[in-house]
Amino acid sequence: MIYLILIFFLLILMLSAAVYAVVQKDLLYAVIATGVISLVLTAVFYMLQAPDVALTEAAIGVALTTIIFLITIRNTKRHEDDYNKKDNLKSPLK
Amino acid sequence: MDDKLFEILEYGVYGASILLILIGLYAVLTKRSLIKIVIGMSIIDGGIHLLLITIGYLKGGTAPIFSPGYEEAAAQMVDPVPQALVLTAIVIGFGVTAVALSLIIRLYRHHHTLEIDEIKRLKW
């Protein structure tokens, strides 16, 4: 009984983290939300009786994917700019 | 009471994985920054893996490992074949994400912008 309520709570947390990762314009927060999705997926995989898959998702999805995204953001821009449709003369080089 | 809750759980887990696929697809189709598109692809991967493992679940089942003392418990084990497929899929999804991000770094150094519309318009 408490098992099922726990799975529901984890699924709602995962879906809200996914919506936050898509909507947010500051890319650092979006990448951390992707890490939270992988973390909750690890717990759900363990509850569905699949321990090998949970280990792999924890090692690869949480640690390595987040660090590769962070290095990419450090080498490029951090904020996602607003695109103005009426401003066709905006120069991309600042 | 437990049976009704289990029925709601069935809709819950399938619905959550399909919603994850749709949210990732929305990010790929609508957003303009290249890093957001790659984040969307990573979310789609997570949704697909959850869907595959949920199909192989058996009610009241246990993990497919024959520990000492449980050698005759083969009738109550969950399906091990989707787990082997998802193991491969996670590693390959990570490889694709890594190559896509390195392409984004090169693209930024050349064009100094990350929007797909600007990159389409700039000439050499």
Place this chain on the structure above:
Amino acid sequence: MKKFLVILILAVLGFHLFEAFSGLGLGVTRFEKGVKDYYLEKTVSELHVANTVTSIVVNFRGFDTLGEVTVLFLAVSAMGGILYKRRHQTGDRSVLFSSSSIVRSGSKLLFPAIILLGVYVFIHGHLSPGGGFQGGAIIATGFLLMLIAYENFSVSHNTLSYIESFAGIFFVGIGLLGFMNGGTFLQNFLPAGVLNNLFSGGVIGIIYVMVGFKVAAELTGLIYTILHEKD
């Protein structure tokens, strides 16, 4: 206008997917005798291996594992070819800087423990949950910790290439040995021991140790390439 069209397409797609999967049922057996019964039975009686997922990944469908290892190798090679930095590049922020003293002393303590855990996980792949991919990823995380904490910690790229190539050649070599002894590629030709022993399952343990080394070297090389770009 475009967003409305996208939401419409996603709603139709979601409705059809949900309708297809809600009639499936969660937690019911769907076939009388499927593939999983064959695998679950053969794992105990013929191979004497405790972890069923390991025996499927290495023995019953071992060719797919060879393909996956090749795809990882291709990804790391492609990344090495794409990323390089020109000499005078203005406006780039540096990725490497030294961390605070807490991170430095803590990572020195944690690094041997993480490597030991990774080696334990891929040696006991056929007895408990784990295996080559999981152990290799854990070892790569340990190296990542040291690479972030210290500025001039470097792993020699030559050593990584040698370990990776040797492990890959060993994997294909065991497959060819099975070809000469039994009849098919990647056939199990060593004697399968007793269930739940360390030396059980024939070639499965040896192949998984080699896969563990290869994946650890590849993922460490990937992290090292994206941090230090060559000129």
